[in-house]
Amino acid sequence: MPYQFTVSPDFGPDQLAGWHIFNTWMQRQLETDIHFETFDSFDAQRQAISEDRVDIIYANPYDASFLVREKGFVAVASPRKPDETTIAVPADSPVNDIESLESGCRIAQTDDPDISMMGMIMLEPANLDKSNTETIIQDSYIQVAKALIQGRADVGFFLREAYEGLSSLVKSQLKPLVTSDIQLVSHTLLLGPKLAQHKDELGKRLLSMSEGPQGKSLLDSLGFDSWNPVDEEEMEFMIDLMEALVA
Incomplete structure (x- = not known):
């Protein structure tokens, strides 16, 4: 059964094709089957996450707390473009x-x-x-x-x-x-527990994606220029910041 990949429902419709291509790219990098599925709403996506039907997700910063702290996801990389x-x-x-x-x-x-x-x-x-x-x-x-x-x-x-x-x-x-000009929060690519061992491998390939013309073209279709690495400390800081803002 293939792993399940999804993205936060706030992506633009013009980026859908890019995410499909990105999914194909990830399958090649990880040498495994990955199915790309989108959801019409955040509620529907969260239901799928709660039912353990998501293995990889390009998540908005608000949902990161639940994904990381409750579901055991690990952060791989964020686009070099903060959410505003x-x-x-x-x-x-x-x-x-x-x-x-x-x-x-x-x-x-x-x-x-x-x-x-x-x-x-x-x-x-x-x-x-x-x-x-x-x-x-x-x-x-x-x-x-x-x-x-x-x-x-x-x-x-x-x-x-x-x-x-x-x-x-x-x-x-x-x-x-x-x-806004907060410059501190962004969407993040997260791997679930079943794929956590691929964090370093996938992270390296994401960071080098902008070095070739095909990678640059794919990044452009997703709406950003390159990926930044995200370590555990940075992820925890962003989660704490979001929770403080909500409070």
């Missing part, structure tokens, strides 16, 4: 800064927990929190953009990479207010 949150409003909105947002505003977002958390922290200068705002959950970042454009939401939270990946037509109808 972009907050945007419709292009014709009178709001030009965070402080101008008012109580009762409708927030469109996906169920990507780390982006939601960072977005809410960034709204604190306007004295906004979950008690005086309305959350509108969307299935994808393009749906978040549509909610803003169609007037169903006043403000939207985006993974910066997802916002930058929107078409020029869509972005012309939006107005970004602010983008």
Whole structure:
């Protein structure tokens, strides 16, 4: 039975083909069968993780705590591109800064927990929190953009990479207010207990991926330039940081 590989549901639709190719690349590196499966929501993915149906995952930083501390996953590498949150409003909105947002505003977002958390922290200068705002959950970042454009939401939270990946037509109808600059959290490629012994081997090959034209092309299709190694201490620091922010 093949091992199961999945990625956090917040990746852009234009990256799906790249992740399929990356899965093929991993099969060659590890000389084993790996099945790539995507999930429509974080809840569905977490259910699969709880049922031990995931062996390799490109995980968002919020889920790393459960994966590492409860399920025994080990970190291999992170992209050299930290996760940041972009907050945007419709292009014709009178709001030009965070402080101008008012109580009762409708927030469109996906169920990507780390982006939601960072977005809410960034709204604190306007004295906004979950008690005086309305959350509108969307299935994808393009749906978040549509909610803003169609007037169903006043403000939207985006993974910066997802916002930058929107078409020029869509972005012309939006107005970004602010983008975070935390530089401390990122998605991470994790191996489950069944494959943990391949951590060093896979890590070395990931780090050298950017050295050849084929590797560079694959990385470009995934939306970043190269991989960084992640040791246990760095992973624990990021988990502690995320848990502190949630608290």
